Amino acid sequence: MLSYLRARLFTLIISVLLSSFTIFVLIEVVPGDPASFMLGINATEETVESLRKELGLDHNFLNRYLDWSIGMLSGDFGISYTYRVPVQELIMERLKVSLPLATLSLTLSIFIAFPVGMLAVQFQGKKIDHAIMVVSQIGIAIPNFWFAMILVLIFSINLQWFSAGGFYGWESGFLMGLKSLILPAIALALPQASILSRIIRSAILNTLMEDYIRTARSKGLSLRQVIPRHALRNALIPVLTILGLQFSFLLAGAIIIENVFFLPGLGRLIFQAITQRDLIVVESAVMLLVFSVIMVNFIVDLLYILVDPRLRK
Amino acid sequence: MNNSKFITNFTQLPPNLYIGLIIAGFVFAVGLISIIWTPHDITVLNIQEKLKPPGNKLYFFGTDHFGRDILSMLMIGAKTSLLVASCATFLGIILGVPLGLLAASRSEDLVDDIIMRGNDLIFAFPAIIIAILITAILGPSIENTIIAIGIFNIPVFARITRGAALPIFTLDFIMAARACGKNSFQICSEHVLPNIASILIVQTTIQISLGILAESGLSYVGLGTQPPMASWGRMLADSQTMISFAPHLALAPGIAIIVTVLSINILGDGLRDYLDPKLKKNLS
Numbered sequence: 001m002l003s004y005l006r007a008r009l010f011t012l013i014i015s016v017l018l019s020s021f022t023i024f025v026l027i028e029v030v031p032g033d034p035a036s037f038m039l040g041i042n043a044t045e046e047t048v049e050s051l052r053k054e055l056g057l058d059h060n061f062l063n064r065y066l067d068w069s070i071g072m073l074s075g076d077f078g079i080s081y082t083y084r085v086p087v088q089e090l091i092m093e094r095l096k097v098s099l100p101l102a103t104l105s106l107t108l109s110i111f112i113a114f115p116v117g118m119l120a121v122q123f124q125g126k127k128i129d130h131a132i133m134v135v136s137q138i139g140i141a142i143p144n145f146w147f148a149m150i151l152v153l154i155f156s157i158n159l160q161w162f163s164a165g166g167f168y169g170w171e172s173g174f175l176m177g178l179k180s181l182i183l184p185a186i187a188l189a190l191p192q193a194s195i196l197s198r199i200i201r202s203a204i205l206n207t208l209m210e211d212y213i214r215t216a217r218s219k220g221l222s223l224r225q226v227i228p229r230h231a232l233r234n235a236l237i238p239v240l241t242i243l244g245l246q247f248s249f250l251l252a253g254a255i256i257i258e259n260v261f262f263l264p265g266l267g268r269l270i271f272q273a274i275t276q277r278d279l280i281v282v283e284s285a286v287m288l289l290v291f292s293v294i295m296v297n298f299i300v301d302l303l304y305i306l307v308d309p310r311l312r313k
Numbered sequence: 314m315n316n317s318k319f320i321t322n323f324t325q326l327p328p329n330l331y332i333g334l335i336i337a338g339f340v341f342a343v344g345l346i347s348i349i350w351t352p353h354d355i356t357v358l359n360i361q362e363k364l365k366p367p368g369n370k371l372y373f374f375g376t377d378h379f380g381r382d383i384l385s386m387l388m389i390g391a392k393t394s395l396l397v398a399s400c401a402t403f404l405g406i407i408l409g410v411p412l413g414l415l416a417a418s419r420s421e422d423l424v425d426d427i428i429m430r431g432n433d434l435i436f437a438f439p440a441i442i443i444a445i446l447i448t449a450i451l452g453p454s455i456e457n458t459i460i461a462i463g464i465f466n467i468p469v470f471a472r473i474t475r476g477a478a479l480p481i482f483t484l485d486f487i488m489a490a491r492a493c494g495k496n497s498f499q500i501c502s503e504h505v506l507p508n509i510a511s512i513l514i515v516q517t518t519i520q521i522s523l524g525i526l527a528e529s530g531l532s533y534v535g536l537g538t539q540p541p542m543a544s545w546g547r548m549l550a551d552s553q554t555m556i557s558f559a560p561h562l563a564l565a566p567g568i569a570i571i572v573t574v575l576s577i578n579i580l581g582d583g584l585r586d587y588l589d590p591k592l593k594k595n596l597s
Contacts, residue, residue: 015430015434141522141572142567143526146563149552149556152556270445286446
């Protein structure tokens, strides 16, 4: 198990290094010099040149990469070209929206998907199962931003329960903050819950064919007892993989939903930074997202070992 | 497959294959027709006719804020969606499948490791953000949308090809082919590919439906299809500010996306049941 951990840790470090380099190269090839972009078309060559020097853009590629990556390791993500504030402050500010939004929609999706998936297994092949499969199939096909628009039409415009967009901020109270995240979270959770419930259903059905389930059944346990006690735990591995993927998707993939609701989240920060050529913000924020994906995958791999003792050998 | 066997099989086709094929085929046909004919010209603005509700004699699904015919835009949107999604999937297949085969055929050396770790690396990137970045680098256009979506199809096909091909490479007939002096390319194309084709076909339908969703998302944020070309995502973006007084503008393209994606997914399920009955038995 220790050698497994060591090998896993090694690939973790390699992936982080490789991805940071890839991101840096990718951002390098974005056309448009940030300095001349910031100063506009009337700037003289000298002012552009001095701004380039100030931003550190006159150093060579490798030096800038090293500066950036070593800076990130010590928590210094650089200074935003357009906002002139430390990038980490900008990102932290946005994470206050993105992190609760991702957590909320993942929680929603789990609370919907687990009971629904288990219900489908219990009534496998019957009408309830078929209905669940049809509804989840539709749920997968619905674009989440369209669903978000429909939610706005129903709950904001017609019923006026929620505002159609914007974020009150946590300063105006926890409930007010939460209220502005509910519709976006539901919109994000619908397709996720549809996928998850299907995965849970097939994962449990697969484990139900295992020998130990037959043993448990032959001891006289009913299906209703076997599913939560024996099958669910063993079905968790594929489910965990999907959950890990979904969480990282929710952090970044919420970008379109953030656009629908005008939420100041991480996705919109990156989006705006790309259009304003605020490249330092783009590369640091993307790196943070990639890093979180790699970490989530790593944690999921460790959770496998916790869930399945057979993997500990 | 001889003719009589094909016909007996045809009567036993799974119903989801029929349903999916009919609906997806209809959308495909509509997209094709839009190339040569649409009820109205959507590049011509006709402000007097703006925001007509659906059910109109001249404009079956109504008109938008520029007086453009929604039905015509939906038809062209079908073409855009299917074109982008199919080309992006094709990109994933022509690059991903050879990579996956190469990895599987060299499963014991460094080549496999490099390809698979490279795959993991792409998977770690937030697809939508990179797609936005790519269109920002290359400029928003239909070709660049295809590239942005297609890049993320490459590791999907590489991984699924490798996974399916690995067990095939251990079989005796591969060894026999090798003994006959066939090279790796011949073995892959003549022996391995036919055996994994069904898995790849099913994955193709999945990636096409994901591609349609991705295209609509990118167009929605303004980075996909550019006007005057119509796309379902763009139509949704345009409709957003008018949703309170003209909800039909948002409903029509949304339902078009759902029906198309749903039909392709159903078609994929049907193909899986048809091509690989073993898989179905395992699942239920």
